[in-house]
Amino acid sequence: MRQTILGWAAAAALVIAAAPAARADFTQLYEAARKDGELTWYTAHFTTQQAEETGRAFEKKYPGIKVNVVRTTAQVAYQRLNQDMAAGVVKCDVFSSTDIGHYIELKKKGALLAHTPENAGKVGEPFQKLDPDGMYHATAAGLIVIGYRTDKLKPEELPKNWTDLLEPKWRNKISTGHPGFSGYVGTWVVTMEKLYGWQFFEKLEKNRPQIGRSINDTVTMLNAGERIVSFGPTATTLESADRGNPVGVIYPTDGSLLMVSPSAIIKGTSKPNAAKLFMEFLLDVENAQVAVKNRQESLRPEVRPLAGAKPYTEFKIIRPSDAEVAAGIPKAIERWRDLFGG
Amino acid sequence: MARGSEAAGGEAAGSIAWERSSWAMRLRNLDPTILLWLLLIAVLLFLVINPLLRLVLTSFAEKDTGLFTLANYAAAYGRPRYVEALWNSLVLGTAVSALCLVLAVPIAWGVSRTDMPAKGLVRLLVLGTFITPPYLGAIGWILLAGPNAGWINRIWRGLTGAEEPLFDIYSFPGLTFIIAIYSFPYLFIFVTAALDVVSSEMEDAAAILGAGKWRTTVRITLPLVLPAILGGVIVTFLEAIALFGSPALIAIPARFNVVTTQLWQFFSHPARVEVAAAFAMPLLLVTVALFRLQQRIIARRGFVALTGKGGERRPIALGPWRWAMLGYALLVLSLAVVLPYLILGQAAFAKAWGRGFSLDNLTLDNFHFLLFQHATAQQSVVNSFLYAAATACIALGLALAIAYIVQRRLVPFGGVLSFLCMAPFVIPGIVLAIGFYAAYAPPPLSLYGTAWILILAFTTRFLPIAFANASAAMRSINPEMEDAVRILGGGRLLAIRRVIVPLLKTGLVGTWLLVFIPATRELSAAIFLYGPDTRTMAVMLFDLSEEGNFERLAALGWLLLAATIVIVAVGYRLVGRDFMLRRGSSD
Numbered sequence: 050m051r052q053t054i055l056g057w058a059a060a061a062a063l064v065i066a067a068a069p070a071a072r073a074d075f076t077q078l079y080e081a082a083r084k085d086g087e088l089t090w091y092t093a094h095f096t097t098q099q100a101e102e103t104g105r106a107f108e109k110k111y112p113g114i115k116v117n118v119v120r121t122t123a124q125v126a127y128q129r130l131n132q133d134m135a136a137g138v139v140k141c142d143v144f145s146s147t148d149i150g151h152y153i154e155l156k157k158k159g160a161l162l163a164h165t166p167e168n169a170g171k172v173g174e175p176f177q178k179l180d181p182d183g184m185y186h187a188t189a190a191g192l193i194v195i196g197y198r199t200d201k202l203k204p205e206e207l208p209k210n211w212t213d214l215l216e217p218k219w220r221n222k223i224s225t226g227h228p229g230f231s232g233y234v235g236t237w238v239v240t241m242e243k244l245y246g247w248q249f250f251e252k253l254e255k256n257r258p259q260i261g262r263s264i265n266d267t268v269t270m271l272n273a274g275e276r277i278v279s280f281g282p283t284a285t286t287l288e289s290a291d292r293g294n295p296v297g298v299i300y301p302t303d304g305s306l307l308m309v310s311p312s313a314i315i316k317g318t319s320k321p322n323a324a325k326l327f328m329e330f331l332l333d334v335e336n337a338q339v340a341v342k343n344r345q346e347s348l349r350p351e352v353r354p355l356a357g358a359k360p361y362t363e364f365k366i367i368r369p370s371d372a373e374v375a376a377g378i379p380k381a382i383e384r385w386r387d388l389f390g391g
Numbered sequence: 392m393a394r395g396s397e398a399a400g401g402e403a404a405g406s407i408a409w410e411r412s413s414w415a416m417r418l419r420n421l422d423p424t425i426l427l428w429l430l431l432i433a434v435l436l437f438l439v440i441n442p443l444l445r446l447v448l449t450s451f452a453e454k455d456t457g458l459f460t461l462a463n464y465a466a467a468y469g470r471p472r473y474v475e476a477l478w479n480s481l482v483l484g485t486a487v488s489a490l491c492l493v494l495a496v497p498i499a500w501g502v503s504r505t506d507m508p509a510k511g512l513v514r515l516l517v518l519g520t521f522i523t524p525p526y527l528g529a530i531g532w533i534l535l536a537g538p539n540a541g542w543i544n545r546i547w548r549g550l551t552g553a554e555e556p557l558f559d560i561y562s563f564p565g566l567t568f569i570i571a572i573y574s575f576p577y578l579f580i581f582v583t584a585a586l587d588v589v590s591s592e593m594e595d596a597a598a599i600l601g602a603g604k605w606r607t608t609v610r611i612t613l614p615l616v617l618p619a620i621l622g623g624v625i626v627t628f629l630e631a632i633a634l635f636g637s638p639a640l641i642a643i644p645a646r647f648n649v650v651t652t653q654l655w656q657f658f659s660h661p662a663r664v665e666v667a668a669a670f671a672m673p674l675l676l677v678t679v680a681l682f683r684l685q686q687r688i689i690a691r692r693g694f695v696a697l698t699g700k701g702g703e704r705r706p707i708a709l710g711p712w713r714w715a716m717l718g719y720a721l722l723v724l725s726l727a728v729v730l731p732y733l734i735l736g737q738a739a740f741a742k743a744w745g746r747g748f749s750l751d752n753l754t755l756d757n758f759h760f761l762l763f764q765h766a767t768a769q770q771s772v773v774n775s776f777l778y779a780a781a782t783a784c785i786a787l788g789l790a791l792a793i794a795y796i797v798q799r800r801l802v803p804f805g806g807v808l809s810f811l812c813m814a815p816f817v818i819p820g821i822v823l824a825i826g827f828y829a830a831y832a833p834p835p836l837s838l839y840g841t842a843w844i845l846i847l848a849f850t851t852r853f854l855p856i857a858f859a860n861a862s863a864a865m866r867s868i869n870p871e872m873e874d875a876v877r878i879l880g881g882g883r884l885l886a887i888r889r890v891i892v893p894l895l896k897t898g899l900v901g902t903w904l905l906v907f908i909p910a911t912r913e914l915s916a917a918i919f920l921y922g923p924d925t926r927t928m929a930v931m932l933f934d935l936s937e938e939g940n941f942e943r944l945a946a947l948g949w950l951l952l953a954a955t956i957v958i959v960a961v962g963y964r965l966v967g968r969d970f971m972l973r974r975g976s977s978d
């Protein structure tokens with residue numbers, strides 16, 4: 050991790066030195082934000098470590114403004130936010146969930162501040178214009194792909210696309226998460242059903258996959274040797290590979306599933322300028338650097354991923370619409386539990 | 392209260408002035424301890440009734456309007472799968488309790504009443520079991536008994552050439568085993584605490600009348616500690632049905648559902664707190680029923696073992712059987728502690744645990760990272776121990792006081808108080824946490840983000856353990872000793888301070904530990920209530936598991952074990968042998 054921080058600092062220095070002219074000028078906003086002094090960030094985006102790293106990177110770039118990082122899972126963050134609102138207090142200034150449904154609901158309630166950061170136009174095309182009204186913006190992204198044990202599968206044996214894993218030879222070899230516990234898995238189930246119908250899961254069930262909770266459980270199952278292929282995330286799998294574990298990822302030819310997570314400013318915040326500046330930072334190059342070091346996808350085209358991962362421009366991306374996800378997940382959970390039990 | 396009105400009872404009605412003086416007189420004659428009891432009831436109101444009441448009200452309230460409805464109950468029990476989850480939990484709780492009896496009572500008896508060797512080691516390993524967060528142990532056991540890659544099953548296949556695994560941890564028996572092996576210390580500690588104060592005289596009496604050792608133990612010794620056994624069984628039962636981490640790790644892959652995993656589903660988006668509240672109600676009813684049962688079983692007998700009249704304790708000589716006793720204890724404890732930590736150690740000291748064990752794969756980096764580089768790890772370790780210590784002190788004081796007023800019948804509605812003290816145990820941590828957040832996070836108290844909201848929630852959550860233990864201990868004390876103080880003119884507080892507390896001292900330390908240890912590993916309430924500066928170690932463990940960072944997760948588990956052992960060792964130094972070993976031999 051020390052390497053990470055050093056690497057990040059070097060990269061940031063490089064970027065700042067190389068491209069000062071191309072970058073937006075936040076001097077005025079910074080001055081105003083300094084008067085706010087601090088902000089509170091409810092986040093489910095990253096690992097605790099990365100969330101803290103992001104907070105510290107912000108404080109380093111904008112001295113005098115403190116970020117209170119409250120990192121929890123998405124449901125807990127949302128539940129807290131709702132309790133706060135019920136009590137009529139605004140504790141959270143910037144809200145970063147992984148569940149798009151939260152934003153659709155918050156928007157309906159009028160709980161979000163309409164604000165489009167300048168940097169929102171500088172992120173890659175798949176990450177732009179998440180909300181036509183500019184209430185929330187993509188600030189993090191991850192992929193769901195096929196993970197595998199590099200020491201137990203030869204290159205010619207590897208599955209190439211999602212449906213390859215329905216073949217009987219993968220019986221008792223697959224690891225997956227649970228849509229009832231993971232928004233990532235839920236979105237993946239909705240997407241697979243959209244592409245291949247529910248038969249996909251009926252066939253999958255015959256292969257007796259190992260069902261965990263979080264999508265990251267699949268990485269644990271690969272490392273334990275309990276299973277050798279997974280429907281897993283790029284970030285955690287590659288991070289584990291970075292530490293020397295014999296795991297890798299395959300980008301399926303029928304499309305890697307892109308997961309985009311938004312952030313928004315909560316209406317009624319007492320620190321509007323600090324919150325706006327923080328939104329700019331989340332969309333900025335420095336944050337993209339922190340992201341790729343932690344094996345998340347980079348939102349900024351100028352920041353490329355590390356070895357072992359590909360930039361999103363080099364493979365096929367699939368992504369269901371927000372409405373499909375919001376409507377599809379509850380149904381998918383029920384059908385999943387009827388099929389798999391538990 | 393009865394004393395106050397008695398004092399004023401004979402007076403006739405009169406003028407207002409008289410009434411005033413009567414009130415003054417009443418106040419003068421009032422046992423000052425009454426105020427203390429009233430204060431205690433107020434505290435219970437704050438810690439238990441208010442959050443609990445909110446829970447009950449929520450279960451009958453319509454989501455947005457708050458109007459009365461039964462729809463939540465219809466939603467909670469409208470599907471066979473949900474009802475099945477409830478049934479699974481009840482079966483699980485029963486199976487776990489039964490298994491805990493088999494695991495704990497023989498070892499407790501061996502340690503407390505016999506000349507079994509290596510008692511110190513056994514106690515230390517029980518402690519090691521107790522401080523292991525159940526989900527950490529469950530992870531260890533997944534690595535040991537996973538059907539494909541688990542070590543036990545790999546060795547089994549290697550030896551026999553069998554296709555099928557020897558033991559698949561992803562099964563109902565697997566889950567029962569995992570929960571029991573990390574819950575039996577509750578029962579162990581309850582039972583040893585009680586056995587430690589039974590004097591040998593009663594056993595001698597049985598022996599004189601011709602009963603053998605075995606018959607004496609079954610007919611005399613164990614029945615004497617029945618309240619403790621029942622208390623322990625209830626606690627393990629409730630622990631089994633309220634646990635979330637282990638079922639989430641085992642039951643979901645095994646493809647069955649229990650109450651807590653179902654509750655989690657109700658909380659996932661869109662969260663249906665009111666349905667969850669309705670779904671949690673049967674657990675409360677089960678608790679009430681269990682306590683009724685306990686009271687009926689022990690109501691007709693006396694269990695006074697501490698008479699203040701002296702007594703002698705001698706270990707029972709087991710002869711060669713003492714080695715069999717030790718063998719059994721070590722078998723159970725190696726399943727609980729030794730094997731899981733060994734296998735977690737492989738990950739904790741590995742650069743990449745997926746590569747397996749090899750010399751060039753060894754490293755201390757995971758520990759170094761947690762201790763010196765991680766943004767919040769250090770703080771969270773300190774937080775955990777601080778909050779747990781505060782929780783233990785508050786819960787112990789409260790439990791003792793309430794157990795006292797209930798047993799001495801100082802207030803008319805003691806049964807209700809007992810129930811209130813025990814009720815929080817079945818409220819799943821996350822539900823309790825939501826009640827707390829709703830009640831105390833907003834103004835006027837604004838406790839959110841402070842350590843207090845965690846400490847108070849933990850206190851509520853573990854009050855049942857403290858109370859069950861305190862009241863079992865209290866039941867064993869003969870009230871005559873206190874009466875002696877009071878006959879000689881001492882007040883009730885003096886009697887408590889000089890008689891009750893000294894008599895209970897060793898038991899109190901044990902009870903303190905019984906709250907302290909689970910509080911250090913408490914997850915489900917913490918995960919909802921922690922703020923930016925109040926993260927605890929259990930939350931960190933959960934985060935690391937969620938993040939798939941297994942090497943560091945295992946390292947943190949080892950740190951937790953090491954830190955607790957250090958604390959216990961310091962405790963030894965400060966309090967003496969009593970701290971953990973209580974009585975190593977009869978005294």
